[in-house]
Amino acid sequence: RAIRFLRDIERMTEDSRVLCREREQTAICTELRRASQQRRAGVVFVCGVPGVGKSLTTATALSTCDAWARRERMPAPQVAWINCMALRTPNTVWKVALAALAPEADVAGGKAGVEPAAAQARVQWRFNNRPPGQEKVLKPCASKRDKRSQGSRAPPRMPVVVLDELDALLRGAEGLTTLCQLFAMATAPGAHGVIIGVANALDFAIHAREELRAAGIEPTEVVMPAYTAADLTVLLEARLGEMVGSHDGSDSGECALSPGVKFVKPALQLCARRVAAATGDMRRALQVCGAALGRAVGQVDQQAPGAEGSRRQQAKAVAVVTGDARQPQLPTLWRRLADRKKAVDTRADPPVTVTVGHMAAALSAVMRDTSSCMVKILPPQQQLLLAAVVRRVERNAAGSHCTVS
Ligand SMILES: Nc1ncnc2c1ncn2[C@@H]1O[C@H](COP(=O)(O)OP(=O)(O)O)[C@@H](O)[C@H]1O
Numbered sequence: 314r315a316i317r318f319l320r321d322i323e324r325m326t327e328d329s330r331v332l333c334r335e336r337e338q339t340a341i342c343t344e345l346r347r348a349s350q351q352r353r354a355g356v357v358f359v360c361g362v363p364g365v366g367k368s369l370t371t372a373t374a375l376s377t378c379d380a381w382a383r384r385e386r387m388p389a390p391q392v393a394w395i396n397c398m399a400l401r402t403p404n405t406v407w408k409v410a411l412a413a414l415a416p417e418a419d420v421a422g423g424k425a426g427v428e429p430a431a432a433q434a435r436v437q438w439r440f441n442n443r444p445p446g447q448e449k450v451l452k453p454c455a456s457k458r459d460k461r462s463q464g465s466r467a468p469p470r471m472p473v474v475v476l477d478e479l480d481a482l483l484r485g486a487e488g489l490t491t492l493c494q495l496f497a498m499a500t501a502p503g504a505h506g507v508i509i510g511v512a513n514a515l516d517f518a519i520h521a522r523e524e525l526r527a528a529g530i531e532p533t534e535v536v537m538p539a540y541t542a543a544d545l546t547v548l549l550e551a552r553l554g555e556m557v558g559s560h561d562g563s564d565s566g567e568c569a570l571s572p573g574v575k576f577v578k579p580a581l582q583l584c585a586r587r588v589a590a591a592t593g594d595m596r597r598a599l600q601v602c603g604a605a606l607g608r609a610v611g612q613v614d615q616q617a618p619g620a621e622g623s624r625r626q627q628a629k630a631v632a633v634v635t636g637d638a639r640q641p642q643l644p645t646l647w648r649r650l651a652d653r654k655k656a657v658d659t660r661a662d663p664p665v666t667v668t669v670g671h672m673a674a675a676l677s678a679v680m681r682d683t684s685s686c687m688v689k690i691l692p693p694q695q696q697l698l699l700a701a702v703v704r705r706v707e708r709n710a711a712g713s714h715c716t717v718s
Pocket residue numbers: 323324325329330331332333334361362363364365366367368369370548552595596599638
């Protein structure tokens with residue numbers, strides 16, 4: 314059950330707001346708007362350790378930009394959100410991008426499938442709005458819809474390519490070449506669109522910075538620091554909403570999502586302080602809260618074994634199964650949530666209160682090994698360097714100093 318909380322509690326609800334990241338969100342949004350208004354290309358690098366809200370902030374900036382474009386009666390950006398971790402090989406990125414930017418294109422391409430090179434050419438064409446020397450290859454692929462939109466001269470939607478978990482592409486020469494090709498799209502004459510790289514480390518941003526500048530593109534770098542204890546307290550209170558009760562647990566106010574379930578504030582503060590001291594990772598903080606809630610429910614179950622079924626229902630209602638950072642607007646999930654609310658029989662259920670004790674136990678279970686957490690969040694290059702040093706030092710145990718070659 315704790316695992317279920319852990320899975321579900323991480324997701325954003327429809328009315329969740331992105332707090333503590335206003336500056337970063339504005340920086341991304343400003344670049345998107347500027348590129349859209351001036352019909353030029355832009356590059357944004359979003360960096361920070363895992364769980365600091367990079368994907369969420371980027372997704373929110375995109376939907377803010379979408380709303381802005383609608384208000385201004387401009388075409389909304391067309392977004393290709395690519396999770397680089399899910400790509401089998403680096404060059405499949407072109408097919409994925411093409412499927413999002415030209416959904417009418419036959420990406421499957423019949424039995425043979427579109428070759429990565431052909432997909433790359435089409436994506437570059439979409440970005441640069443002209444197929445240099447490739448009219449013959451590319452024009453027959455243009456769908457009827459393409460032709461209709463060209464005929465009616467509707468301004469094209471600005472393409473935005475988001476490369477989430479960009480670090481995953483940085484392994485191997487092929488990945489680096491693909492990334493360079495992707496970002497080079499912004500430097501082509503007449504290019505119109507934005508490429509957003511979301512990464513744990515700034516490595517690629519540093520690599521690409523000079524070349525982009527030489528081509529007249531000043532990349533926007535958004536570095537997200539780890540959350541502080543104060544940030545995490547605000548975020549947890551906002552995310553767990555009305556589940557947060559008063560200090561002594563005497564607040565019996567009804568909870569919107571699940572009646573009779575609450576966290577006492579000092580428990581959340583404890584979680585925020587401990588997680589901030591270790592990693593500053595909001596994902597981890599939510600996992601700890603999920604585990605603490607699991608413990609509280611388990612304790613109530615033990616006290617009233619007959620109530621197992623209804624407790625499970627109540628726990629499910631708390632879990633708030635409500636969508637995904639990229640798609641916060643999912644009405645069907647709200648319907649499911651409403652059904653769950655109905656399913657909870659409040660009169661029969663004793664309240665569940667997550668106390669400091671539950672939180673402390675969950676913290677020691679989830680955060681058992683903080684030093685390995687810290688190694689896991691390092692960029693791959695630093696992990697490799699650390700591993701090399703450890704190997705060298707182990708072999709050289711007797712020596713006073715050693716050299717890593
Ligand atoms: N500012 C925030 N407000 C609300 N939830 C947040 C915030 N930052 C992170 N989260 C939550 O923490 C988890 C990790 O965020 P995510 O954007 O995926 O981090 P990253 O991409 O940096 O690894 C998600 O469940 C997300 O909804």
